[in-house]
Amino acid sequence: MSRPDLVLASGSAIRAAILKGAGLDFRVQKPAVDEDEIKREMAGEDLEEIAMALAVRKALAVPAPGALVIGSDQIMEFEGRAFDKPKSMEEACDRLLDMQGKAHTLINAVAVAKDGAIVYRRLDRPKLVMRAMTKRDIEAYLEAAGEGVLASVGAYQIESLGAHLFEQIEGDHFAVLGLSLYPLLGFLAGQGVRPF
DSSP, X not given: OOOOOEEEOOOOHHHHHHHHHTTOOOEEOOOOOOHHHHHHHTTTSOHHHHHHHHHHHHHHHSOOTTOEEEEEEEEEEETTEEEOOOSSHHXXXXXXXXXXXXXXXXXXXXXXXXTTEEEEEEEEOOEXXXXXXXXHHHHHHHHHHGGGGGXXXXXXXXXXXXXXXXXXXXXXXXXXXXXXXHHHHHHHHHTTOOOO
């Protein structure tokens, strides 16, 4: 039996790096999915349902007969509200100021499709507690980290300088990064996808 083709339906560099680091052979195909439109359609619904709907639609949007197509999405929940990626460094600074000294949750959804059907779903909710910081601390962090923070819903990257912002993280490290890896690897191994 040959190994199934594996496709990552995402333009996320960190998700690709996670799969590459796990030794998986895959290709990347960015899905043609309007995330903002889906979020508007689902306004008022549970954030877990929205995150999963986005992951599912991404997985189903990539035509790849016979392949396993991985879709994933992450929504940040803070004080009962959902947040998208900040659009500017000023917005990133304001967000980090609001979150300093408090907890927030990252809702991470993963879906795998094969031949137009969803064959795997996973939802994780890691909780992150930011340490108390001054505005000067946050501005210094943003200056050092650069505009790459705008690619993250929380305006941080825990795999680099963003690690300094946190007091505590509860949950799967890879789910924080944007792709719940260990459960996904278990599913893929059952499908014959493994590096050895």
